[in-house]
Amino acid sequence: MGCDGGSIPKRDELVKQKQRKAKVDQNILNRVHWFSCALSKKALSSPVVSCGLGKLYNRDAILEFLLDRTAYGDGDLICKHIKSLKDVVTLQLELNPSFSEAQSASLTNHDQEPISRYICPITMKEMNGKHRFVYLDTCGCVMSEQAMKEVPSKTCIKCTKPYEAVNVIVLNPRAEELEAMELALLEKQARIAAEKKEKKKAKANKKELEFMNGADSKLLDSTTSSSSKRKLDEATTTDSHKHKKQHTTTTTTTATLSSTHSLTAAVAAKVAEQMAVNASRQKSSAIQSLYNNGRVSKENFMNR
Structure with missing residues (x-):
């Protein structure tokens, strides 16, 4: 294996090894x-x-x-x-x-x-x-x-x-701390979103309650106004009846007094008339011829 121009492979060239992370x-x-x-x-x-x-x-x-x-x-x-x-x-x-x-x-x-x-x-x-x-x-x-x-x-x-x-x-x-911080951030965002939702719901409930209270107040005001108006109408009607009754009573009394005065005047007129008749009788010439101041002037068949 020598002097033939060949090469001897190394172990890492023949066996696949796990790659190391680059530092x-x-x-x-x-x-x-x-x-x-x-x-x-x-x-x-x-x-x-x-x-x-x-x-x-x-x-x-x-x-x-x-x-x-x-x-x-x-x-x-x-x-x-x-x-x-x-x-x-x-x-x-x-x-x-x-x-x-x-x-x-x-x-x-x-x-x-x-x-x-x-x-x-x-x-x-x-x-x-x-x-x-x-x-x-x-x-x-x-x-x-x-x-x-x-x-x-x-x-x-x-x-x-x-x-x-x-x-x-x-x-x-660090990398190990980053994972925990990501979880904490997600929890914080969820908590903030829940708080916003609760605030929004509370605000909506408050507006609804204010609207209902306003409607009740308006209804109460209208009811009170109607009741007051009805009482005022009843009082006005009562006063009108009273005034009308008083006017009727006054008119009746006036008519009665007028009638009484008319009757009294008629009676007085009749009495005066009778007195006038009596007076005229006393002054009649036939009666006066009978008496001459209590003395008989001449005896005749009339006063014998």
Whole structure:
């Protein structure tokens, strides 16, 4: 087998072996995740936002994506869970005083260690991927995980706003943490949707109750108005009857008095007439001829 120009095959050439995963340089990954926008791949610049999965974006890129979801080729794969600006939180980042714009060009130079634009406000550590950073979705304050552990509190160390454990979001989490964060994000979105549905239902019930109360009030007002009107009509009718009765009584009394006065006048006239007749009789010449002031003037056959 020698000197014939042949070659001896190796074992890996004869036996199929499982392919090994290509190792990725961690420094390159850190530069991609911590120094550039996950969507536009441009350098991070304020304002910076983050989603529930801890990815970092430029706010301008998110706005462009929401206006046109085809603006970036892999947008639906990277941030398909972002439906509106409510799904992202604007981060309150602490600027690194050692950073300068001239050093931003070092991102393309893999031989030079880049300087992060942002640092932890408590420990002053750079946000470059070598240290774990977290943010609070209640206020957006960003700090290192070490600072949060060293100063345990129920309020934000930077702005003193209260928060719970579920409000702590890890920035650029590990692969094993990402799955758990995706499940937590789905649960949060489902809970928010259920709360919105309950609020909408409560609002509809409130409107319906107000409408029913308004209808009952109108019905009560109309009933009260009808009752009042009926009572007013009855009172008016009663008063009219009273006035009519009083007028009738007054007319009857007047007629009775007038009749009485007429009768009295007739009787008086008749008496006066009789008296006049009597007076005329007394003054009759035949009677007076019989008497001459009580003296008999001459005896005759009439007064004998």
